[in-house]
Amino acid sequence: MRRLMICIVLLAVGSTLILTGCSSGKSEKEGLDGLQDVQKIDQTKNGENIQTVSDADEINSFSKGLEVEQWKPVGKQKEDQDEVSTYIFYRTDTVKFGENQAAGKDMKEVARVTLYKEEPYILLTYAGVETAFEVPMEVYKRLYQ
Known part of the structure; x- marks a missing residue:
């Protein structure tokens, strides 16, 4: 009986550690880290696409x-800022169980x-939140090119 109780406790503790380990990686990826799976970036100006980056190394x-x-x-x-250009980040949905990857x-x-003209100021729209x-300034100059 005592062995059975020890096995059950060890099984419960082991399961908890495994499941906690699986979810802990997800919580560390909050915020913009979710953009690491981006497969394409478009730069637009006045609604027209002026550059597309799809190479993994360039991204x-x-x-x-x-x-x-x-x-x-x-x-x-x-509100009174003039928009210079916008970078749009894209990726495909995750393939779900039973779906064909192709x-x-x-x-x-x-x-x-969205990059603005007057100062090093941007507007980020991510997960529906602006x-x-x-x-x-170095980042602003790099984006302004």
Whole structure:
């Protein structure tokens, strides 16, 4: 009886550790880290596509160059700013169990970064939420090109 009780406790503790380990990785990926699966970035100006990046290395380089950890929230979106360009981030949906990977899934927009003219200020639209940020001048210049 005592062995059975020890086995049940060990099984419960082991299961809890395994399930906690699986979910802990997900909670660390909150915020913009979910953009790591981006497969295409379009740069638009006045509604027209002026550049598309779809190479994985270029996307990775672009993402690192954003230096997201240095962005500072500025609160409310400024209304009188002139928009310069917009970067639109896309990825395909995750293939679900029973679906064929080559099912021809369309890419979905996952985020937008809108760059403004007067100052190093951007508007991020991610998961349906708009947030204004002040970005470092180097990042602003890189995006403004």
